[in-house]
Amino acid sequence: MPTTTDPQFLAGVNALWQGIVDDNPQEAMPFFFPEAAYLQVKSIPNPSSDYKNRLIGFYTLDVHAAHRLLGAGAKDAKLVGVTVPAQAAQWIPPGGEQNKVSYYRVYGARLTYTEGGRTKSFGLFSLISWRGQWYVVHLGPNPRPKPVGTVYQARG
Known part of the structure; x- marks a missing residue:
């Protein structure tokens, strides 16, 4: 089970945050599921195309949407952290989720x-x-239903 105290996790969270602040999805990529892993995990036709077109496409749109949520105060916004409810994590066996x-x-x-x-x-x-x-x-x-950037469950 992954932890949220690992330096690699924390670096990924900071990269996501910086990508949002700077409105630069490429900066946020260190926290996104790696393509090489996706190709090994998924049992779907053409997983490379799905990864690049659907997953990265939505991630890019969502980073831009999160930046718009921050608005004019983006550069002054400060990351507090990310909470991950480990008790809610589920083990997905082979065959689940394709x-x-x-x-x-x-x-x-x-x-x-x-x-x-x-x-x-906001939610991840x-x-x-x-x-x-x-x-x-x-x-x-x-x-x-359509390719639009969305911030999930924004609060505050």
Whole structure:
């Protein structure tokens, strides 16, 4: 089971945050599920195309949407942290979620930040594990009817 205290996890969270602040999805990629892992995990036709077009496409749109949520205060917003409800993590066996190998999946993670003296947060729709690390696989909700950037469960 991945932890949230691992330096690699914390670096990934910081990369996601910086990508959101800078409106630069490429900066946020260290916290996104790796393509090489996706190709090994998924049992679907053309997983490479799905990864690049659907997953990265939505992640890019969602990073831009999160930046818009921060608005003019983006550069002054400060990351507080990410909570991952480990008790809600589920072991997904082969055959579940169109996968060839097992992994942990968790819903309910939240990124918390301060902006203008107020504490705010939004959800990370789902994280999955790979080699003992959590990665975002869906920043916004999945599935969704059309390709628009979405901030999941914004609060504050």
